Amino acid sequence: MSEKILSRTSGREAEAGDIVDARVDIAMSHDNAVLVSKVFKEIGVEKVWDKEKIVILFDHRVPANTVETAKGHKKVREFVKAQGIKNFYNIRVGVCHQVLSELGHVRPGELIVGTDSHTTTHGAFGTFSTGIGVSDMAAVWATGNLWLRVPETIKMTVEGGFPEKVMSKDLILHIIGEVKSDGANYKAVEFSGPTIDEMSIASRMTITNMSMEMGAKAALIAPDEKTLEYIKKRSKREFHPVSSDTDAEYECEYVFDVIDLEPQVACPHSVDNVKVIDEVEGITIDQAVLGSCTNGRLEDLEVAAKILDGKRISIDVRMIVIPSSWEVYLEAMNLGILKTFIEAGAIIVNAGCGPCLGAHEGILAAGERCIASTNRNFQGRMGDTKSEVYLASPATVASSALMGEITDPRG
Amino acid sequence: MNSGKIRGKVWKYGDNVNTDVIFPGRYLHLVDPREMAKHAMEHLDPNFVKNMKKGDVIVAGRNFGCGSSREQAAICLKYAGISAIVAESFARIFYRNAINSGLPILVCSVLPDKVEQGQILEIDFEAGEIYTGKEKIRVPGLPEHIMQIIKDGGIIPHIRKQRG
Numbered sequence: 001m002s003e004k005i006l007s008r009t010s011g012r013e014a015e016a017g018d019i020v021d022a023r024v025d026i027a028m029s030h031d032n033a034v035l036v037s038k039v040f041k042e043i044g045v046e047k048v049w050d051k052e053k054i055v056i057l058f059d060h061r062v063p064a065n066t067v068e069t070a071k072g073h074k075k076v077r078e079f080v081k082a083q084g085i086k087n088f089y090n091i092r093v094g095v096c097h098q099v100l101s102e103l104g105h106v107r108p109g110e111l112i113v114g115t116d117s118h119t120t121t122h123g124a125f126g127t128f129s130t131g132i133g134v135s136d137m138a139a140v141w142a143t144g145n146l147w148l149r150v151p152e153t154i155k156m157t158v159e160g161g162f163p164e165k166v167m168s169k170d171l172i173l174h175i176i177g178e179v180k181s182d183g184a185n186y187k188a189v190e191f192s193g194p195t196i197d198e199m200s201i202a203s204r205m206t207i208t209n210m211s212m213e214m215g216a217k218a219a220l221i222a223p224d225e226k227t228l229e230y231i232k233k234r235s236k237r238e239f240h241p242v243s244s245d246t247d248a249e250y251e252c253e254y255v256f257d258v259i260d261l262e263p264q265v266a267c268p269h270s271v272d273n274v275k276v277i278d279e280v281e282g283i284t285i286d287q288a289v290l291g292s293c294t295n296g297r298l299e300d301l302e303v304a305a306k307i308l309d310g311k312r313i314s315i316d317v318r319m320i321v322i323p324s325s326w327e328v329y330l331e332a333m334n335l336g337i338l339k340t341f342i343e344a345g346a347i348i349v350n351a352g353c354g355p356c357l358g359a360h361e362g363i364l365a366a367g368e369r370c371i372a373s374t375n376r377n378f379q380g381r382m383g384d385t386k387s388e389v390y391l392a393s394p395a396t397v398a399s400s401a402l403m404g405e406i407t408d409p410r411g
Numbered sequence: 412m413n414s415g416k417i418r419g420k421v422w423k424y425g426d427n428v429n430t431d432v433i434f435p436g437r438y439l440h441l442v443d444p445r446e447m448a449k450h451a452m453e454h455l456d457p458n459f460v461k462n463m464k465k466g467d468v469i470v471a472g473r474n475f476g477c478g479s480s481r482e483q484a485a486i487c488l489k490y491a492g493i494s495a496i497v498a499e500s501f502a503r504i505f506y507r508n509a510i511n512s513g514l515p516i517l518v519c520s521v522l523p524d525k526v527e528q529g530q531i532l533e534i535d536f537e538a539g540e541i542y543t544g545k546e547k548i549r550v551p552g553l554p555e556h557i558m559q560i561i562k563d564g565g566i567i568p569h570i571r572k573q574r575g
Contacts, residue, residue, distance in 0.1 A: 133482035135511035182474040357436035378431040380454035
């Protein structure tokens with residue numbers, strides 16, 4: 001799929017290993033648009049290449065948490081106005097990797113770049129989506145193009161039905177634990193198989209989002225009826241989905257069967273330090289975070305709410321619920337899910353990245369432990385360097401908040 | 412870097428040095444690279460900034476720069492005075508960011524085992540050689556156009572130079 005998308009966008013037949021000059025379909029930035037615009041101005045080009053293909057929104061520190069952040073946001077607003085950038089959403093929408101598809105900017109077969117490593121998320125819709133730095137993005141804003149090396153592809157086939165309370169997050173954590181944090185470095189990963197077919201869009205997004213944590217350049221799932229139904233509701237533009245040929249060449253193949261998969265937990269301080277739940281059960285926690293571009297969707301909130309319904313979380317735990325977009329927030333509100341969380345003793349914060357990257361809304365002190373549905377647990381990521389973050393599925397996070405210690409959601 | 416040669420003290424680290432420890436999330440609002448430099452490696456090595464000298468070299472294991480795409484990780488190291496990073500392997504976004512920031516990087520799988528923290532290292536980029544004081548190690552050099560981007564100080568000065 002990567003070869004097909006990069007061939008189309010570069011106007012030439014490209015294979016793994018080739019370097020292409022690719023035309024970008026969508027370029028996304030968040031709070032770091034302030035740095036992109038700074039670099040862009042240094043290039044000396046007056047106008048961005050296409051004011052309809054750039055998407056900018058704030059999610060990492062929203063609403064502005066310090067004067068410095070507020071200054072940065074203000075500069076971006078001024079830039080957006082001066083350039084006439086159409087798709088600017090301010091603080092109003094939620095986490096970038098959730099809203100990009102909600103707002104109709106993701107279409108199968110397209111090339112998406114973002115100044116955020118978890119841009120790989122949108123490969124769940126059959127796009128080639130990859131993260132880049134601010135200088136590369138400034139070059140895209142100026143020219144509309146980016147040079148890319150076409151990656152080799154690793155095929156991952158998934159079979160079997162998930163056991164009760166085991167989620168796609170457990171699957172991808174297990175995979176990362178197996179292949180390690182550089183196991184897919186520079187590669188595209190294609191996920192397929194009956195388990196992937198059965199998965200909801202939300203669960204697929206968790207897989208492609210977390211693929212970044214094994215070093216993947218892109219993570220792709222071929223579009224199917226589910227994908228097309230989702231996309232067509234939100235984007236009126238024509239698009240050209242691609243899928244891999246049956247005789248496509250892969251660098252290597254993995255097959256995973258989830259039938260006996262148990263809940264997984266990534267332990268401090270690396271995402272590939274993955275253990276099966278029974279190895280970490282009983283570890284006390286101080287904070288539980290449910291949210292993020294990885295697991296902040298309605299499906300995730302529903303799973304957690306079902307576990308917490310009518311119950312109260314441990315008195316010693318601070319549970320922070322962060323719906324990943326205002327669309328999710330509203331739906332959760334209408335379904336009574338937010339009420340369930342509040343009555344259970346959790347707090348709900350605004351849609352955004354919150355404590356995931358250590359910015360605000362739930363920072364940890366030395367000696368504190370958090371179990372989170374987020375995507376990274378590097379040392380000091382969520383606060384003091386002497387704090388610890390364990391990564392898990394929404395089901396495991398909710399069960400753990402209930403008991404005050406890491407708990408198997410299966411009981 | 413003008414002559415293509417550098418000489419500096421080694422700061423040695425292991426595998427998977429991620430961009431969160433190189434440049435913590437709480438500083439992502441900073442826009443001045445000299446301010447960014449003050450927090451380089453803060454979550455991995457609190458001694459780094461106060462003890463390092465301009466021209467020092469980082470030698471690391473696998474997957475250096477993994478994690479977040481924050482270009483500040485490359486920028487803060489460059490402005491702190493790091494003259495090169497030699498690692499067994501680099502994460503892809505950091506690799507591009509380092510080049511774009513004008514920070515020389517080299518892949519060398521054998522070097523970490525041959526150097527100690529604090530020793531002096533010499534690198535000749537043009538010749539593709541690293542001198543540890545005991546032996547010369549040949550490394551594949553960077554392609555010429557990438558070396559030129561680095562010599563020009565990064566992608567933006569390079570583009571501006573090309574535009575004339």
